[in-house]
Amino acid sequence: MNSENMSQRLDAVFHPRSIAVVGASNTPNTYGYLFMDYLIKAGYRGVLYPVKPGSEEIMGFKAYPSLKDIPGDVDYVISCIGARYVPEMISQCPERNVKCIHLFTARMSETGDKKGHALEQEIASEAARLGIPLIGPNCMGLYHPEEGISFAYDLPKKPGKVGGIFQSGGIAVNFARYAGVRGVAFSKVISYGNAAGVNECDLLEYLAWDKETSIIAIYIEGVRDGRRFFKTLREVSAIKPVIVLKGGRTGAGTRSSFSHTASIAGSLNAWEVMFKQCNAVQAADMDELVDLTVAFNSLPAITGKRVGVIGGSGGKVVLSADECEQSGLDVVSMPGDVMDTIREKAPELVNWLGNPVDFSILGGTSLNPMDFMQIMAGSIGFDFLICNVTEENPFDHTVWAQLITMEVNEYLRVLSGGMMPLVATIANPGLGLGNTGEWHWKNLLERREEMQSKGIAVFDSVRKAATALSKLVNYYENRKSIGHGGSK
Amino acid sequence: MNSENMSQRLDAVFHPRSIAVVGASNTPNTYGYLFMDYLIKAGYRGVLYPVKPGSEEIMGFKAYPSLKDIPGDVDYVISCIGARYVPEMISQCPERNVKCIHLFTARMSETGDKKGHALEQEIASEAARLGIPLIGPNCMGLYHPEEGISFAYDLPKKPGKVGGIFQSGGIAVNFARYAGVRGVAFSKVISYGNAAGVNECDLLEYLAWDKETSIIAIYIEGVRDGRRFFKTLREVSAIKPVIVLKGGRTGAGTRSSFSHTASIAGSLNAWEVMFKQCNAVQAADMDELVDLTVAFNSLPAITGKRVGVIGGSGGKVVLSADECEQSGLDVVSMPGDVMDTIREKAPELVNWLGNPVDFSILGGTSLNPMDFMQIMAGSIGFDFLICNVTEENPFDHTVWAQLITMEVNEYLRVLSGGMMPLVATIANPGLGLGNTGEWHWKNLLERREEMQSKGIAVFDSVRKAATALSKLVNYYENRKSIGHGGSK
The missing domain is CATH 3.40.50.261 (Succinyl-CoA synthetase domains)
Structure with missing residues (x-):
């Protein structure tokens, strides 16, 4: 699908009327429990469907053995099941008119293993063929306070004007947490992991035109399409400040980023030149990403340095x-x-x-x-x-x-x-x-x-x-x- | 006096058996009150003599109208009186066998005013002629937890192995406070201000041989004698780590340092080259000065970077x-x-x-x-x-x-x-x-x-x-x- 289609689709999926958590669980401190818990604590107002074979009820909600057993449409799917079960789940999505799939599910290309890589490719191709945007695998998905959707239990509930695009789930959660206690509120923050489906460019284009978002913070390790990223970043930076933290700036960081999100991080110089040409605002580290977000969130467009x-x-x-x-x-x-x-x-x-x-x-x-x-x-x-x-x-x-x-x-x-x-x-x-x-x-x-x-x-x-x-x-x-x- | 003499003298004055606070006061939140209060709260065990004309008693201690009225020897004098009263006070010091004078008293050369400068010169010459080390003017003096001497009410009471030499009183207090909550304890920290008498080299030589001190932290804006400082810093750094924060690294900082301690800050490059040649450990800012102190305080002599x-x-x-x-x-x-x-x-x-x-x-x-x-x-x-x-x-x-x-x-x-x-x-x-x-x-x-x-x-x-x-x-x-x- 082309990028305009993707933006329209994303707008629909960021306001889902129903969410299924596949692999939901009553066992505390499993992710199948936690994703349910995050939604409940964030006050999600749509319909919530836990999916787990053999369970009648999960955390007070009626549970279903599989996606296809759910009696209504499912706008958004959060997958907490093992990687090998994902293809079967995806095959059931069209029947429920699923608009977006978030794969918290990991252990694919980031393992450095050929089988994991092949499975990720298969899943991504199938989702693309079905026309369903796929977020992930290996990521935390969506934090959208206005809709009561969250990927942690302690993030600000009040919506605000900062949007976030994060290749890393841990960095996404910490960013929202640390900027939150510094007075920042958010439109939506997306953790997108291995980017097998929806990627940083899709998200950047989406947030560029999102009325709820005035400032964009990004953490990237690598990009899928350097030319498109350059063009998109330059266009978006002309409209809204885009604050970028690049992970994998050094040899050691690059090696780590491959085993984290299977990203090819590339040379630092090339990135820096690109950021400068795009007028993107570069953060040197996590602290600075938060500081810059605080600055752009609270200050007007100052154009003098005295x-x-x-x-x-x-x-x-x-x-x-x-x-x-x-x-x-x-x-x-x-x-x-x-x-x-x-x-x-x-x-x-x-x-x-x-x-x-x-x-x-x-x-x-x-x-x-x-x-x-x-x-x-x-x-x-x-x-x-x-x-x-x-x-x-x-x-x-x-x-x-x-x-x-x-x-x-x-x-x-x-x-x-x-x-x-x-x-x-x-x-x-x-x-x-x-x-x-x-x-x-x-x-x-x-x-x-x-x-x-x-x-x-x-x-x-x-x-x-x-x-x-x-x-x-x-x-x-x-x-x-x-x-x-x-x-x- | 030569520097060996100075070191011996300083050793005596850092263990004073009696302290006079000249300009002591019963009025809270004046420095005449605060310096008394700091000593009391830090648990000073020697004899404390508040000096103030017309007062019988200050903060529970018998008060004296002037230094010369005190019935015993005074090892250490803290002066909180106005600059113009200092010469008269100094003239009374020999009679009490004073071993060191700390001038919290300010408004001298740092004002950029000729009269202030001349008065400072006069005071320093007189103290030198009398052979009494003078700390200051325009500084917080001494924090020596083992002796119960302090320049703030909230610093660690337990002694430790970090010594400090600080041209700025505010920075000295904050350093001790911030490093203190990070687990660092101190041998002695000296705030020496305009350095009209005792200067950074005297203090560096003293701490180099002080058995209580294993690590030295310094904040300097400028030095009186560049050649001596270079030689001293190089010698001391070969014995103990010396961590240096230089204030006045830029044009604006240099202008500020002149109006703070009347220091000529000099060019940054020359300083950096000197620090490198001396194997001094350079701190980029206040946070790093504390971080480096924490590192040297807790870690062994690691010599590999893996x-x-x-x-x-x-x-x-x-x-x-x-x-x-x-x-x-x-x-x-x-x-x-x-x-x-x-x-x-x-x-x-x-x-x-x-x-x-x-x-x-x-x-x-x-x-x-x-x-x-x-x-x-x-x-x-x-x-x-x-x-x-x-x-x-x-x-x-x-x-x-x-x-x-x-x-x-x-x-x-x-x-x-x-x-x-x-x-x-x-x-x-x-x-x-x-x-x-x-x-x-x-x-x-x-x-x-x-x-x-x-x-x-x-x-x-x-x-x-x-x-x-x-x-x-x-x-x-x-x-x-x-x-x-x-x-x-």
Whole structure:
């Protein structure tokens, strides 16, 4: 089938009215149990059919011995059965008008075994002949919070605007989990494994035109059709940011990717050149994939790199300046309009105060940190601000908690004024359980969640914020220079 | 005074029998209060003399109007008074046989103001003339847990083997805090600010021969005497690992460092060449300074780069391989002795299983992950192992918690066998307060603390572990090739 057909078909299958879990089970901690459990916990509203020979009932739902015994149409099939049983199951799909098959089932081409490879080919050909899109094998399938479909029990239930395409199921689940606790919500995330049927290009084309999706995150190990991928990625990147993490960048990674999803990972240089030509946003690792998603999820289309860095004292300010400049941002000198205010209100600071702003030197002057932040947020000399939430506070925890609450409230006040895009950094340095432990952790997390919920992009460190912002600005600058809309 | 004299003097002052806090105060959240409070909370066992005119008593201790009114000798003075009062205070020091003065007092050369600069010069000259080492101005002074001396209220009380030399007080406090919750304990950490008296070379020489210190971490913005620093750093690095974070690596950072500690930061290239020639261990940022300290604190002198990576499934394994290889480690193919075992126990995996090991493919074979780990730990083909604590677990939290507890117990069992240096990674991805929140965070932290307390080096991610290990191996390889002991 051609790719337009595939996109239309995928749109139908991502909103399934009924799902059959083939190989469902009442035994906890088997995948036949877990896929049922995920759907139940995510609140799937359609009809759920567990399929297992010899069972009357599974997890409170009437069970059927096989697909063909189900009394109605099945839009979506999740297969948790062994590889050798899959051909028989597929042969029953047309009778139930199945619109899509997800093979969690693995042990095919990724084993490096000829038989496994041949079985995968046979299954894929048969599904193609029947016109049924096949997701997998060897993958987690679909997370679509709006429909109550999930591939884990602890992912955000609220839908959002980030779409995901993941060759690896583990990475897909962790991405949704880690970006989720950073305030990101999702349209749909698809783990597609060995890509014997539906592949990364089909999914990219689908998400490109999906109204629920504004940003796309991808993890790929290899692609089936390099030319089509290049063309698709370039076209989609002109419409929406596409953030790419490439697995198998090194010799060892390439060997691993073959035994994971049977992918030929290819040379790193070729990939990097392609990503650059496509204006895809490259993530260096998993942490950065999440950071970039947070940045694009919360920030507008910033197209300038002049950064003002607010807060932190002494060494923190020196390191913040280094990290911003090393990431390619312009740590501009304090703009003229801000300097005019300093000259007027605290002339003793004229030769001292710089960008980044060391808040600790404002003590005893007529400028307090909060007012100063307002002045910077109103300056025409910055494109955006990075705000370091105070971490070096010398006081005990009650006072410190009050102070960072005040500070965060001020960031929120500045943000609500809408004068300037704001980014916040708040440390997550692996806090302990002892005396620096729980209160500190909870307070940091509460402040972080408060900021996230109001739309501030929050990062662990200035380095991470600066890296993400630099890539975000590059993306929007490049997109502007080549013009919006589906370029050729 | 010459540097040998300085080292002897510093040794005396780091074990002070009495401390005067000049400018002490009963007003909470002033530094005159905080420095008293830090000493009290850290359990300082010597005599404590608060000094403040007009006060009878401060925080339960008899107060004195000035240094000269104190009825006994004062070994160590912490000055929290304004800069202009310092000369008078210094003039009283000889009468009390003061052995060291710490000037928390700031607003001197770092302001960029000529008067501040002149005052600093005057104070430093006078202290030198009197033969009293001066720490600062503009710094946090001393954290020495064995003596109950601290510059913050929440640092580890148990002494350890890491020494620190920090030009920035904020960075010093955060370093001790963040490395502390990662299982590191300290001999002594000194924040020395503008370095008008005691400087980075004096401190480096002192810690080089300090029996309590095995590893040295340094944060510098600039040095007073480049030639001496080079010579000292090279000599000390031949004896103990010296981990260096340089602030002011960029144009913007250099400008900031001048207004922080009046340092001339100099060109990055010159610094990097020097660090390399000295075999100093360079940290790229604050996170890495902590990671490297954790690595050197827990691991032996590993001199080979052949890494085995244990655990994780699918994409995690691919990315782990990439990250190890990009960090310069050798992700060797599975060694022959391990392959022999696979051929014998699970021949179906011979073409599939690689290094890193994807645990998820062991299911249904006669090899379980824990046994497999033992086999790898016994192989002569690896120099060390990186163990990914399982994060992608599909089960709910009770089962997951049981599984990671079992897994961590197995790491501890392998470690206690002493067969192989072990590194563990456990995610700290900024977990939330919601349904993925507290239980998950607590469990991860409890497992992390358990491993740390047993001497395993624990990192947030394979990237961080691999970066730290690669630098650790480089350090020991280079040291071996130039010979141990104080080389010239």
